[in-house]
Structures are given as C-alpha cells and as structure tokens.
Amino acid sequence: MKNTLLKIALLPVAFFMLTNCGNDDAVDPVASIDAIQANSIEILTGGDAKTWKISSAQLDANGTILDLSSNFNITDDEFIFSGTVENGMLNWRPGHAVNLEGTTNQETLLDYYLGPISSSVTFYTDSGTSLTTLDGAFTFDVVDANTITGVLTTSGRQASGDLSITLTQKMQADYASIPANGLDFxxxxxxxxxxxxxxxxxxxxxxxxxxxxxxxxxxxxxxxxxxxxxxxxxxxxxxxxxxxxxxxxxxxxxxxxxxxxxxxxxxxxxxxxxxxxxxxxxxxxxxxxxxxxxxxxxxxxxxxxxxxxxxxxxxxxxxxxxxxxxxxxxxxxxxxxxxxxxxxxxxxxxxxxxxxxxxxxxxxxxxxxxxxxxxxxxxxxxxxxxxxxxxxxxxxxxxxxxxxxxxxxxxxxxxxxxxxxxxxxxxxxxxxxxxxxxxxxxxxxxxxxxxxxxxxxxxxxxxxxxxxxxxxxxxxxxxxxxxxxxxxx
Known part of the structure; x- marks a missing residue:
C-alpha cells in the first residue's frame, strides 16, 4: 500500500515533466488527484469502516509541549472512518474529554464522559491527502497506510488549544479484554x-x-x-x-x-x-x-x-x-x-x-x-x-x-x-x-x-x-x- 501511494503521489510531477518534453500523452492532473483521494479514503476506511486510535498526543500549552499520549482521556478515543471521497464520514468516540486549556499534564485530565460525534469528512481543494472534519476542529493528513497526523482543537466544552495527534489503526489487542481467569480481589x-x-x-x-x-x-x-x-x-x-x-x-x-x-x-x-x-x-x-x-x-x-x-x-x-x-x-x-x-x-x-x-x-x-x-x-x-x-x-x-x-x-x-x-x-x-x-x-x-x-x-x-x-x-x-x-x- 505504501508503494502504491508513493507512485500515485508522483503522478503530478510526471505530468509536468512530460508536458515540458512535449509529450502528447501527458497525465491529467485532475485524474491524478482523484486517484490519490480514492487511495486516501481506502486507507481511512479499509473499504468499509475502519477504527483508529491515538498513538501519540502533544498539547502546546502556551509554548510548553505536554506529552499526553498515555493519559486515560487520550487512550480511550476512537476515530471510525467510513464512506467515499464524496461522502466521507467520521464517527468520533472521544471517551473522556481533554482540558485543552490545561497548562500542566495534570490539568488536562477530565472526568467527563462524552458521547459519539458524527461529522462529514472533506478534502482540501486540490489535495489528495489533506482533510478536515468536525466543522474544521480536526484537520489531518494521510501519511501512509497506517499513519494519520493532525491537529485537534476541541474536546468537550474546552474548545481552545492545539492537540497534535498521530493516529494508527486500532487492532484487536488494543481493545479492553475480559479477564480470562476471573476476578482476583x-x-x-x-x-x-x-x-x-x-x-x-x-x-x-x-x-x-x-x-x-x-x-x-x-x-x-x-x-x-x-x-x-x-x-x-x-x-x-x-x-x-x-x-x-x-x-x-x-x-x-x-x-x-x-x-x-x-x-x-x-x-x-x-x-x-x-x-x-x-x-x-x-x-x-x-x-x-x-x-x-x-x-x-x-x-x-x-x-x-x-x-x-x-x-x-x-x-x-x-x-x-x-x-x-x-x-x-x-x-x-x-x-x-x-x-x-x-x-x-x-x-x-x-x-x-x-x-x-x-x-x-x-x-x-x-x-x-x-x-x-x-x-x-x-x-x-x-x-x-x-x-x-x-x-x-x-x-x-x-x-x-x-x-x-x-x-x-x-x-x-x-x-x-x-x-x-x-x-x-x-x-x-x-x-x-x-x-x-x-x-x-x-x-x-x-x-x-x-x-x-x-x-x-x-x-x-x-x-x-x-x-x-x-x-x-x-x-x-x-x-x-x-x-x-x-x-x-
């Protein structure tokens, strides 16, 4: 998948090279963007619906970068992408909210359980890998077949602060499991x-x-x-x-x-x-x-x-x-x-x-x-x-x-x-x-x-x-x- 994405991403460059050489069979740049967008949606959705987790999260707190990656209100988030290029959807299950106005790691912790939020997903103009959702509160880029990077600026009622996150696919081992040997109190x-x-x-x-x-x-x-x-x-x-x-x-x-x-x-x-x-x-x-x-x-x-x-x-x-x-x-x-x-x-x-x-x-x-x-x-x-x-x-x-x-x-x-x-x-x-x-x-x-x-x-x-x-x-x-x-x- 990574090689496919790389080859598609090179198509616009090939177009300009072929045009400069006078080649009548030049690649259509619009078709190239369409192909890249289709590939990005395939990565996001897996062809149906695909669940992603936050693997790393950093908050810019007035110039101080706080690493929140292991916080309970980060590890419980799920991002479920589905749909097509024309009708992409995100179902965000935030779990507990993050206080994006916090100035220390402790201040970012919130006991505040939130319900799912559904939002359309759209590509930026002339981009095959940059998208936006949640009414602009989450902007992100499809980097490769298992990596999304972006900036989230909302969580619950706290709606200020830039949370830079990296998403990777949520695997079966990432889900909470039932204790196989019961409860040992x-x-x-x-x-x-x-x-x-x-x-x-x-x-x-x-x-x-x-x-x-x-x-x-x-x-x-x-x-x-x-x-x-x-x-x-x-x-x-x-x-x-x-x-x-x-x-x-x-x-x-x-x-x-x-x-x-x-x-x-x-x-x-x-x-x-x-x-x-x-x-x-x-x-x-x-x-x-x-x-x-x-x-x-x-x-x-x-x-x-x-x-x-x-x-x-x-x-x-x-x-x-x-x-x-x-x-x-x-x-x-x-x-x-x-x-x-x-x-x-x-x-x-x-x-x-x-x-x-x-x-x-x-x-x-x-x-x-x-x-x-x-x-x-x-x-x-x-x-x-x-x-x-x-x-x-x-x-x-x-x-x-x-x-x-x-x-x-x-x-x-x-x-x-x-x-x-x-x-x-x-x-x-x-x-x-x-x-x-x-x-x-x-x-x-x-x-x-x-x-x-x-x-x-x-x-x-x-x-x-x-x-x-x-x-x-x-x-x-x-x-x-x-x-x-x-x-x-």
Missing part, C-alpha cells in the same frame, strides 16, 4: 462504622473513581451523626486518596431519602438523591456548590452519565405506577425529562451508558411491598432513537451494580434462594460478577474470590478505574466493617 482498606447506610441498603450507596484525582468517593446517609432526634443523618462524602491511603470526610445536613447515586461530570461530583441533586467540587469542603430540589421521591434507582446528562431508571416510591420511567437530568439547567418507558417496573437495578446506549441490568419488579420478584430480563435504550430492546442475564439479580470500562460493562449482582427456613427473611445469598460486551451483545460470567458464605455479607457498590474493579464489601451487621477490595481487569 485483594483488600485495599477497611474501617468500622455504626448506624451508617454504606452497607445493607442495597445499591443505596454511591461509589465512583476519579482519574484526575486518583481517588474514589463514597456517598451515603450517615445516621450515626444525627444531631436532632427524629431527623435523618447528614449526606456523607468519603474521599479516599489512593496515593496517600487516607480518607477525608465531608458532611452536609439535609432531609432526604437514603439512596444517593454518585457520578462525575466535568470534574464535579454530582450526587443525585431521592429528592435533591447536589453538586460538589472534587475536593468537597462544606455545603454543595448547587442544590436542586426535584422531589421525584425516588429510591434504589439506576444512575449513569454521558455529556451533561444523567440517566435515571426506575425507583419511584409510588411502586408499579411510575417505576418504569427512564428520565434524563441536565445538571447544567436542572431540567428533568421523561425520555422512555420500560415495559416493566424496576428497583435495585443499576444502569450504564456506552456510546449513546443505556444498558439496564436485572433488578426487581417492586421495592419491598408485595413480595417483589427479581428478574433476569434486562434492557437497552437507544438514546438517539428511543428504541428499547431486551436481553436476559444468566441469573435473576435481586440487585445489580454496573460500571463501564471502554466497551465493556462490569456487572456485580446478588442472587437469593430459599433455604427452607420458616423465617421469611432467611435465605441463601450469592455474589456474582459478569461482563456485558457492548460490541457483540454477549454476557460473560466471571469467577471471583470474594467470600459470600455469611448470610449478611454483600457488595453494596462498585466502580471501575485505573485498570481495576473496586467494590464496597462487608457484613451488614451493626457495627459493620466496610472493606474496599480491588481486582485487576
């Missing part, structure tokens, strides 16, 4: 707590990792710190710094339900609770920077984010009347919209979003009233079209947690079986893990080494970051020992 840290809701409330606790802070956050309602009898405990944020192995605590007193889902949008902590949505900086210090009272009265609902929108599934305390709704929450405008209706109700069912599709895993058809039934049927909402499809998990999850790793979604879920006891609250419980592959819509069950032999031992929440799956694990007795375990993935 080891202890990260543990602590004892009394009358807290970190454990035992079944996906009521929020948990997420921050790449830019190299920390993870736990959000719960801590009823051990009630100051007025009869009032609920404060909203408690625990930040664990992996570098220093230390916790920091932030408390905010607010009358709200126990369920608190947590995510990060554009380097801000967004805590979405049953009645309020609170926003904090990544180093919370006191009250939230913004408070939005939505009064939806939600509990044990799913929550995930893409762009500036969070997606909320199920969990209405009105039970079967309303718990089948899918809503979007815009944390910039505080607008909540109902965007779809599931064919069933769902509680204790987590969700995750990958490239404009929302995946909802198992859960129960009710909260606590009327002996709710766990169900394996799970759902996919195409956010762009509104289409809902379904698939079955291998088991019937009583509750589920989900966390994204590129195109893979890790799912931690609990199953329960009757142990024959006369006690209605006695059962055999099993902790399970699996991975949903969004590329081929397959579900793989993973072996693991967490002990679930004790009746009240559970996983309460989980998150993926820094190449590891982290889980909140422990016994729901009071006082409880809360443990954080991690497994490399």
């Amino acid at each position: 080891s202890l990260v840290t543990s602590f004892t707590t009394e009358n807290s809701n970190i454990l035992g409330a079944e996906i009521a606790t929020g948990f997420i990792g921050s790449y830019s802070e190299n920390s993870f956050y736990i959000i719960t309602r801590d009823d051990s710190q009630i100051t007025i009898p009869g009032d609920p405990g404060p909203e408690q944020i625990l930040k664990f710094n992996i570098d220093t192995n230390t916790f920091e605590e932030n408390l905010f007193y607010q009358d709200q339900y126990v369920t608190k889902r947590l995510n990060i949008i554009n380097n801000e902590l967004v805590v979405f609770g049953g009645q309020f949505a609170n926003t904090y900086p990544l180093n919370p210090n006191g009250d939230p920077t913004s408070i939005f009272q939505h009064d939806l009265a939600l509990t044990r609902f799913g929550f995930s984010v893409q762009n500036d929108l969070a997606y909320i599934t199920g969990g209405d305390t009105a039970q079967n009347d309303l718990a089948n709704k899918i809503r979007s929450y815009n944390y910039i405008t505080n607008e909540i919209q109902e965007i779809a209706i599931l064919p069933v109700t769902r509680f204790r069912s987590d969700n995750e979003v990958v490239n404009d599709k929302l995946y909802i895993f198992g859960g129960r058809n009710g909260f606590n009233i009327g002996n709710p039934i766990p169900e394996k049927e799970s759902y996919i909402l195409n956010i762009l079209t509104g289409e809902i499809t379904s698939f079955d998990m291998p088991d019937d999850p009583y509750s589920s947690n989900a966390s994204r790793n590129e195109h893979l979604i890790y799912v931690g879920y609990e199953t329960r079986t009757d142990n024959g006891s006369d006690d209605d609250d006695s059962f055999d419980k099993t902790i399970n893990f699996g991975v949903y592959n969004t590329l081929d819509d397959s579900f793989t069950v993973l072996a693991h080494n967490l002990d679930d032999s004790a009746e009240f031992t559970t996983i309460e929440a989980m998150t993926v970051f820094n190449g590891n799956l982290y889980v909140i694990y422990g016994d729901t007795s009071n006082p409880a020992t809360v443990s954080i375990f991690s497994a490399p993935i």
